[in-house]
Amino acid sequence: xxxxxxxxxxxxxxxxxxxxxxxxxxxxxxxxMYMKRLGYSMNAIGGVISxxxxxxxxxxxxxxxxxxxxxxxxxxxxxxxxxxxxxxVAAYSGxxxxxxxxxxxxxxxxxxxxxxxxxFLAASVGVAGFGSAVGVTSSAFxxxxxxxxALAGLLASRYGFRLAFQALAxxxxxxxxxxxxxxxxxxxxxxxxxxxxxxxxxxxxPRGFSLVLGFASIDRFAWSLWFPLLSAHxxxxxxxxxxxxxxxxxxxxxxxxxxxxxxxATDRAGSWAVxxxxxxxxxxxxxxxxxxxPWQRAVAAAVxxxxxxxxxxPAYNKLIAKITGGHGGAYAAANTARSLAGAPAPYVxxxxxxxxxxxxxxxxxxxxxxxxxxxxxxxxxxxEAGAPPTGQARARGPxxxxxxxxxxxxxxx
Numbered sequence: 001x002x003x004x005x006x007x008x009x010x011x012x013x014x015x016x017x018x019x020x021x022x023x024x025x026x027x028x029x030x031x032x033m034y035m036k037r038l039g040y041s042m043n044a045i046g047g048v049i050s051x052x053x054x055x056x057x058x059x060x061x062x063x064x065x066x067x068x069x070x071x072x073x074x075x076x077x078x079x080x081x082x083x084x085x086x087x088x089v090a091a092y093s094g095x096x097x098x099x100x101x102x103x104x105x106x107x108x109x110x111x112x113x114x115x116x117x118x119x120f121l122a123a124s125v126g127v128a129g130f131g132s133a134v135g136v137t138s139s140a141f142x143x144x145x146x147x148x149x150a151l152a153g154l155l156a157s158r159y160g161f162r163l164a165f166q167a168l169a170x171x172x173x174x175x176x177x178x179x180x181x182x183x184x185x186x187x188x189x190x191x192x193x194x195x196x197x198x199x200x201x202x203x204x205x206p207r208g209f210s211l212v213l214g215f216a217s218i219d220r221f222a223w224s225l226w227f228p229l230l231s232a233h234x235x236x237x238x239x240x241x242x243x244x245x246x247x248x249x250x251x252x253x254x255x256x257x258x259x260x261x262x263x264x265a266t267d268r269a270g271s272w273a274v275x276x277x278x279x280x281x282x283x284x285x286x287x288x289x290x291x292x293x294p295w296q297r298a299v300a301a302a303v304x305x306x307x308x309x310x311x312x313x314p315a316y317n318k319l320i321a322k323i324t325g326g327h328g329g330a331y332a333a334a335n336t337a338r339s340l341a342g343a344p345a346p347y348v349x350x351x352x353x354x355x356x357x358x359x360x361x362x363x364x365x366x367x368x369x370x371x372x373x374x375x376x377x378x379x380x381x382x383x384e385a386g387a388p389p390t391g392q393a394r395a396r397g398p399x400x401x402x403x404x405x406x407x408x409x410x411x412x413x
Contacts, residue, residue: 015175018143021144021147022151029231041354042236046346079116142310216338217340222364252306266315275312285305287363289362
């Protein structure tokens with residue numbers, strides 16, 4: 001069991017996650033809606049998001065190296081600082097280039113911060129209760145992420161987008177101050193040899209890990225076809241800024257209430273089963289969002305979205321921790337694969353939206369999410385069955401990534 005010193009880190013991360021959640025929820029709600037207000041098409045909005053995501057994906061392995069080389073605590077703090085910078089860049093800009101930079105900074109803080117936070121948590125509490133620990137700390141994030149969309153939408157509708165973005169930046173800065181005050185350093189579970197090793201092992205991952213990367217890539221492309229465009233979609237459908245904020249906030253409420261439950265379910269039922277449920281719930285949400293009127297459809301879709309995300313968070317993070325030992329490089333490699341796979345999806349979704357019909361990206365996503373659910377029920381079940389017993393780290397390769405599991409584990413025997 002972790003002692004008081006490590007328990008203090010869980011508290012520090014929970015406080016930081018809570019205040020960061022306001023910024024993340026608010027920024028994701030405002031950004032595409034802000035671009036729509038400025039007169040940009042869905043294709044342009046998707047193009048900005050795609051370009052930013054692609055540039056980010058190319059540097060994520062470098063971020064994984066830095067996390068493992070210098071410790072996850074430092075990177076948690078640095079990525080928190082970037083999370084505060086992103087809304088400030090958006091607040092004072094209206095050009096595509098600067099808006100793309102703002103979204104890129106936000107995505108970097110989110111995608112590079114996630115492996116840092118998970119590595120920090122794994123080093124603090126170990127693998128045995130990791131699913132439950134992720135559920136607790138993520139609940140703090142989700143609880144305040146509820147506030148972000150509602151607050152940002154309300155401020156934008158009454159006082160304008162600039163003041164709303166400024167308020168979001170202030171929230172993360174307060175959380176960053178609390179984290180640096182409360183937390184203490186932890187040791188990374190492994191030290192990478194070089195940056196080049198991080199990139200080589202992304203291109204040639206061990207088989208068990210490659211199956212997880214394949215699943216995560218399908219999921220990311222499917223969600224990215226419509227999720228980054230959701231606020232603009234609801235805005236175009238006739239919902240006001242504050243109404244969009246309330247709908248997105250409802251997803252956060254659902255996510256917050258379910259995270260402790262899905263965390264325990266992950267520890268008991270296995271990551272593969274919870275991930276399959278997550279994909280199925282996301283499929284249903286996409287179909288409802290395709291035609292978000294009357295308002296009851298949007299409300300039901302928001303509940304399903306929150307349920308899907310609540311299922312994904314502990315299951316995905318525990319699966320990676322179980323097969324790799326929970327080091328930051330593994331999470332960064334997974335996020336790199338997800339970013340590369342998802343980078344073109346917002347542009348594709350925007351193109352389908354403008355050229356075919358608003359329902360087109362949602363329907364396409366539903367088909368892919370069905371495939372991802374089947375993938376989880378088959379391939380991921382075999383991967384998890386071949387993972388080492390909870391609490392044991394698998395043998396590492398040169399860069400700290402896991403070695404291939406025994407063949408019998410891959411067959412599910």
